[in-house]
Amino acid sequence: xxxxxxxxxxxxxxxxxxxxxxxxxxxxxxxxxxxxxxxxxxxxxxxxxxxxxxxxxxxxxxxxxxxxxxxxxxxxxxxxxxxxxxxxxxxxxxxxxxxxxxxxxxxxxxxxxxxxxxxxxxxxxxxxxxxxxxxxxxxxxxxxxxxxxxxxxxxxxxxxxxxxxxxxxxxxxxxxxxxxxxxxxxxxxxxxxxxxxxxxxxxxxxxxxxxxxxxxxxxxxxxxxxxxxxxxxxxxxxxxxxxxxxxxxxxxxxxxxxxxxxxxxxxxxxxxxxxxxxxxxxxxxxxxxxxxxxxxxxxxxxxxxxxxxxxxxxxxxxxxxxxxxxxxxxxxxxxxxxxxxxxxxxxxxxxxxxxxxxxxxxxxxxxxxxxxxxxxxxxxxxxxxxxxxxxxxxxxxxxxxxxxxxxxxxxxxxxxxxxxxxxxxxxxxxxxxxxxxxxxxxxxxxxxxxxxxxxxxxxxxxxxxxxxxxxxxxxxxxxxxx
Amino acid sequence: xxxxxxxxxxxxxxxxxxxxxxxxxxxxxxxxxxxxxxxxxxxxxxxxxxxxxxxxxxxxxxxxxxxxxxxxxxxxxxxxxxxxxxxxxxxxxxxxxxxxxxxxxxxxxxxxxxxxxxxxxxxxxxxxxxxxxxxxxxxxxxxxxxxxxxxxxxxxxxxxxxxxxxxxxxxxxxxxxxxxxxxxxxxxxxxxxxxxxxxxxxxxxxxxxxxxxxxxxxxxxxxxxxxxxxxxxxxxxxxxxxxxxxxxxxxxxxxxxxxxxxxxxxxxxxxxxxxxxxxxxxxxxxxxxxxxxxxxxxxxxx
Numbered sequence: 137x138x139x140x141x142x143x144x145x146x147x148x149x150x151x152x153x154x155x156x157x158x159x160x161x162x163x164x165x166x167x168x169x170x171x172x173x174x175x176x177x178x179x180x181x182x183x184x185x186x187x188x189x190x191x192x193x194x195x196x197x198x199x200x201x202x203x204x205x206x207x208x209x210x211x212x213x214x215x216x217x218x219x220x221x222x223x224x225x226x227x228x229x230x231x232x233x234x235x236x237x238x239x240x241x242x243x244x245x246x247x248x249x250x251x252x253x254x255x256x257x258x259x260x261x262x263x264x265x266x267x268x269x270x271x272x273x274x275x276x277x278x279x280x281x282x283x284x285x286x287x288x289x290x291x292x293x294x295x296x297x298x299x300x301x302x303x304x305x306x307x308x309x310x311x312x313x314x315x316x317x318x319x320x321x322x323x324x325x326x327x328x329x330x331x332x333x334x335x336x337x338x339x340x341x342x343x344x345x346x347x348x349x350x351x352x353x354x355x356x357x358x359x360x361x362x363x364x365x366x367x368x369x370x371x372x373x374x375x376x377x378x379x380x381x382x383x384x385x386x387x388x389x390x391x392x393x394x395x396x397x398x399x400x401x402x403x404x405x406x407x408x409x410x411x412x413x414x415x416x417x418x419x420x421x422x423x424x425x426x427x428x429x430x431x432x433x434x435x436x437x438x439x440x441x442x443x444x445x446x447x448x449x450x451x452x453x454x455x456x457x458x459x460x461x462x463x464x465x466x467x468x469x470x471x472x473x474x475x476x477x478x479x480x481x482x483x484x485x486x487x488x489x490x491x492x493x494x495x496x497x498x499x500x501x502x503x504x505x506x507x508x509x510x511x512x513x514x515x516x517x518x519x520x521x522x523x524x525x526x527x528x529x530x531x532x533x534x535x536x537x538x539x540x541x542x543x544x545x546x547x548x549x550x551x552x553x554x555x556x557x558x559x560x561x562x563x564x565x566x567x568x569x570x571x572x573x574x575x576x577x578x579x580x581x582x583x584x585x586x587x588x589x590x591x592x593x594x595x596x597x598x599x600x601x602x603x604x605x606x607x608x609x610x611x612x613x614x615x616x617x618x
Numbered sequence: 619x620x621x622x623x624x625x626x627x628x629x630x631x632x633x634x635x636x637x638x639x640x641x642x643x644x645x646x647x648x649x650x651x652x653x654x655x656x657x658x659x660x661x662x663x664x665x666x667x668x669x670x671x672x673x674x675x676x677x678x679x680x681x682x683x684x685x686x687x688x689x690x691x692x693x694x695x696x697x698x699x700x701x702x703x704x705x706x707x708x709x710x711x712x713x714x715x716x717x718x719x720x721x722x723x724x725x726x727x728x729x730x731x732x733x734x735x736x737x738x739x740x741x742x743x744x745x746x747x748x749x750x751x752x753x754x755x756x757x758x759x760x761x762x763x764x765x766x767x768x769x770x771x772x773x774x775x776x777x778x779x780x781x782x783x784x785x786x787x788x789x790x791x792x793x794x795x796x797x798x799x800x801x802x803x804x805x806x807x808x809x810x811x812x813x814x815x816x817x818x819x820x821x822x823x824x825x826x827x828x829x830x831x832x833x834x835x836x837x838x839x840x841x842x843x844x845x846x847x848x849x850x851x852x853x854x855x856x857x858x859x860x861x862x863x864x865x866x867x868x869x870x871x872x873x874x875x876x877x878x879x880x881x882x883x884x885x886x887x888x889x890x891x892x893x894x895x896x897x898x899x900x901x902x903x904x905x906x907x908x909x910x911x912x913x914x915x916x917x918x919x920x
Contacts, residue, residue, distance in 0.1 A: 171802050292722055295712070320717035322690050374690045374715045380683030382713075413683025418671065421682045466680065471671070474678040475873050529845050579748060579844055580705075613701065615708040618681050 235288030235296075238611035240343045242280035248591075248601040250275065256352060256593045258542020258565040259516065260438050260452065262359030262393030273360070280605075283310070283341060285614070293318050299341065310341070311365070322374035324384075332364045333372070333384055333409050334427035335483055336462035339363075344616055346479070347573050348587045348603040351520035352538035353485055356567075357458065359393045364429065367391065368403060380413040380423070394456040394487070395431035405431045413618070418471040422464060423618055429458040433491075440495065441556040442504040449498045450561065452512055454491010460484070464618070477526045484519035493547055495554070505555055510548025517541045518567075530577050538569040560594075567593040582608045643779045646692035646719070648703050649676050650895040651758040652729055652767070654904045656696060659772050659789040663782050667692070669710075672896030673871045677702055677843075681709035689714035692725070693778055696771060699728030700735060700755035724777045729767040733757050736824040747841025758894060760825035761801050761908050765794055800905055804912045805830075811915055815861065817854065819846070819868035819877045822893070830915070835863050838876045846876040858884045865918040869893035887918040 254273055255261050287297035299311040313328030331339045337354060342362070349355075350362025358364045368388025375381040390404025391397045398404050407430070413423035432455045440450035461484045468477035490513050497506035518540030526532040544564045547555065555562065569592060575585035589601040642665045647653030653668040660666075667688045670676045676698070689695065689710050697703055711720060718725035735753025742751055757763045772790035776783040812831035816823075819838045827834045836857065840850040866877045867889045874890065881888035891911050892901035901907040 171798055289721065292720075315712065317712065317720050318717035318723075319715065322715035324713070324715045372715070374686065374713070376691050378684075378687060380687040382686075411683070414687070415682065415684040421680070421684060423683045466682075470673040470871075471679070472674045472871055473680065474675050579744075581744060613704045615681065615705050617709055617713070618683055 235286045236612035238285045238609055238614060240281075240283040240285070240341075240607065240609045242282070242343055242605065242607045243278065244280060244348060244603055244605040245277050246275055246601065246603045248275060249597065249599045251594065251597065251599065253560065254594075255560060256356050256540065256567050257560050257595055258563050258567065259356040259540070260394075260436060260561050281308075281310075281342065283343065285612075287612075289317065290314065322376060324370075324372045324374070326370040326372075327368070329365060329367045330370065332366050332386055332388075332407055332429070333370065333411075334364060334407050334429050334458075335460045335485075336423070336425065336464055336481060337362065337483065339617060343607045343609065346522065346524045346532075346534050347536055347571055348585055348605045349571075349589075351483070351522075351536065352540055352567055352569055352593065353483060353518045353520050356516070356518060356540055357394070357485060357487065365392055366405065366407070368405070372409075378414075380411070382411040384409050390431050394433060394436075394458070394489070396433040396436060398432075398434065405429065419467055419469060421466050421471075421618075423462075424464075425460075425462045427460045427462075429456075429460070431456050431458075438561040440505075440559040440562060442495075442554055443556055444504055445556060446497075446501050446503045447499065448501075448503040448505055449496040450559075451494045451496065452489070452491060453494075454489060454512065456487055456489045458485055458487040466618075473526070475526075475529055479524045480522070482519065482521040484517070486515065486517040489514050489516075493545075493551060495551065505551060508551045508554060510551035511546075512548075513546040514543050516543045522571075524573075531574070532577075533574045534572070536569075536571040536573075538567070538571070540567045542566070563595070565595055569593065580613070581610075582606075643694060643775060644692045646689055646695045648695070648697040648707060649758070651764075651904065651907070652696040652698070652771075654895045654907075655764060655768055655793075656694075656771060656775075658793045658904065659768055659786055660775055661785070661789055663779065663785055664775065672892060672894050672898070672901070675871050677705065679706055681706040681713070685710045686713045689719060690716050692716065692719055694725045694727065694774060695719040696727050696729065698755050698757065699730035700752040700757075701750040702730075702755035724774060727770060727774050729763075729770075730755055730757055732766045732770045733763045736828065737821065747839070748843025754821065754824050756822045756893075757825055759823055759891075759911070760829040761797065761804065762829065763825065764797060764904065768793060768797075796905075800908065804908050808912045808916060811919055814865075814919055815863045817863040817866040817880070819866065819872055822869050823867060823891075826891075826911070830912075832915075835861055838866065838880060851876065851880055855880065855883055858886075862886075865889050865915075867891055867915075870897035889914050889918045891915075 282302040284300045284302060285297070287295070289295050293316065295315045295317050297311065297313060297315070298309070301308040301310045309329060311330050313326050313330040316325040319325060333339060337345070337351065350360065354362035366386050366388030368386060370384060370386040372382055372384030375383075386407040387403040388405045389398070395405050407427060409425060409427035411423060411425040413421070415421045434453045436452045438450050439447055441447055462482070464479070464481045466473070466477065466479045492509050493512035494509035495503070495505035495507070497503035518538075520536055520538045522534060522536035524532055524534035542563065542565050545562050557563065569589055571587060571589040573585055573587040575583055577583045583606065585603070585605045585607070587603040587605070589603070591599040591601055593599070642663055643660065645653065645656045645660070645664050645666045646669065647656060647666060648669045650668045650670065650672055653666040656664055657666050669685055669688070670679060685706070695711070697707055717723070720726060730752060735757070737754040739746065739749045739751065742749070768790055772786045775786040779786075808830045813833055815833045815835045816827070817836050817838065818834055821837050821839070821842045823834065826832065836854050838846040838851060838854065840847060863884070863886060865887045866880050868874070868877045868891070870890050870892050874888070877888040890898070891914060892898040892907055895901055895903060895907050897907070898910060901910050
């Protein structure tokens with residue numbers, strides 16, 4: 137390896153400093169002396185620096201791309217550090233990790249009622265969406281998802297990221313995608329499995345949430361994991377404007393609730409979204425968005441009862457069209473959120489489902505609706521608002537209000553009279569929930585949260601829930617979206 | 619559905635027409651000092667956007683939509699690096715859809731790569747606090763570092779805008795000349811600070827201490843990035859008997875509570891340094907930034 141020492145600029149500077157000294161007054165002489173001293177110091181520092189760098193370069197590998205680009209002033213004589221970074225151990229830099237690795241550990245203690253058929257009345261459960269009924273539904277101590285995040289630039293054109301959720305005897309691929317980095321003109325392309333950009337909370341993983349669980353709206357829309365994930369492609373474009381404006385579209389397999397697995401060419405789900413955002417003065421910032429998601433499902437199952445109260449199996453097949461609107465507003469004195477800040481967020485959705493409902497008598501109990509099928513149509517809506525105030529670097533407090541409207545199902549005349557409309561998924565109900573949380577962060581990497589919730593997801597039951605939750609992260613410092 | 623398509627189309631059109639064509643190089647500086655340096659070198663050939671101002675902690679801001687919109691239009695991003703902006707800049711760069719300013723492109727420059735970093739941790743373990751693997755990122759408190767960063771910056775500007783190459787070279791040598799004589803002046807004014815023991819609120823001043831020969835005898839934060847605790851402050855206070863610090867210094871954007879608490883009990887001045895351009899009203903540019911830094915330290919040492 138060669139370390140070229142750029143003598144020339146210093147020589148020139150020295151000459152420039154010395155030449156006027158020939159005709160200088162004593163006062164100027166003193167100044168020139170000081171300058172020479174300073175140059176000497178800088179010179180010595182630089183030699184020490186190069187020695188240090190040499191030692192460092194020998195002790196580490198990786199990050200050659202960045203180093204090579206900028207180690208030298210003009211970026212063209214950069215072979216020195218680039219070549220130096222080819223051997224040796226990895227003990228050095230966290231940023232030299234290739235890929236960046238981080239591990240999120242989460243777990244909780246939860247106290248709540250023992251409700252055997254826990255769910256959100258008036259909404260179809262997202263079957264198969266959770267693991268043994270879901271972490272959020274376990275009473276007592278439980279371990280949440282352990283998330284392993286791996287990310288890196290693939291080459292100058294692509295970046296890749298995978299987020300694996302480790303659950304007992306199971307590894308779930310939560311996200312695994314590639315992203316173009318160099319398309320330019322504001323264009324972005326992502327492919328693989330990724331959290332859809334619809335809504336605000338949808339892209340956030342549970343460890344980024346301000347509450348221990350997802351809002352009821354997200355649980356009703358996408359299941360307890362509180363997110364819609366696409367297996368497909370996303371294209372988006374950022375406008376070259378001062379106000380942030382982003383438009384995007386996604387196509388995907390659409391196997392996730394409210395869609396279902398399919399065996400067809402083409403795409404099973406499509407989404408479009410638009411985001412706008414900006415600052416108001418130095419202390420406030422905001423983002424607003426609208427999104428539309430279309431999915432289709434075949435054979436979505438839930439328990440329904442017939443007029444006589446006998447249990448049967450309901451199956452819905454059809455389309456779901458979901459509109460989402462979201463708004464986030466943040467305030468921090470002087471725009472410096474470290475010590476004090478406030479965050480308000482709210483989201484609203486409306487979902488229209490249209491298709492057919494079939495009834496089957498699984499237990500052969502003589503169910504009155506057995507074998508019948510007719511049209512099914514329903515409009516549901518809901519949302520949440522929340523505010524979180526950080527009062528010191530460590531303490532935060534927040535309140536969230538959830539409300540849903542299940543709407544009444546419109547079911548064809550041949551089936552409707554045979555059904556009991558008080559069945560959980562067919563019932564007309566307004567689930568609500570109040571949640572209060574307080575959390576403490578020792579550092580950017582560890583947080584303990586206490587949450588109280590008054591959950592009226594089911595009629596006639598007020599479930600008072602207490603959750604004590606921890607979230608810690610190991611490894612690379614994450615960068616989160618707004 | 620039809621009306622929503624119309625809505626989106628009109629939004630796109632508005633966006634396109636409000637774009638102004640600029641001949642200047644659009645510089646996105648993560649912190650005001652690099653913005654000011656770009657202005658010193660580029661003059662009227664650059665337009666500078668500073669992602670943070672003097673009272674914001676650049677380590678702790680959000681990846682706000684406004685930053686993404688600005689990064690989308692930038693031709694050159696000047697960051698400090700060394701993980702100072704790690705919590706937001708990677709997101710801003712990725713979300714901007716701007717290929718020119720990505721890592722490894724001419725449009726991305728890290729100042730910390732141009733200088734020798736201090737306090738490179740021998741052991742990477744967060745039990746030692748929020749340490750930065752590459753070293754301490756607060757390089758802007760030593761004026762000598764601006765010469766190296768400025769040289770690199772001028773080179774990048776020339777690479778991005780070759781038509782004005784000569785302008786950037788001249789801008790840099792003009793700045794470097796004035797800067798060197800200013801450094802001489804500051805060093806003379808601050809000569810009395812050599813060997814003076816100081817306490818720092820956060821480990822933000824190794825470069826300043828090295829430059830002026832101040833002796834850092836402790837930090838109010840027991841671990842970097844972890845808020846000062848009462849017990850650690852009490853311990854430092856007890857140490858004042860044997861090894862008295864003459865002042866406690868902090869960056870203007872840090873809460874004044876801990877250093878005020880300490881200053882009152884120890885009977886030594888608490889000094890808020892501008893830390894960057896705009897940190898105090900008087901620190902309006904790079905020169906006045908160091909004028910005021912030196913002045914405040916000298917006054918506290920009287």
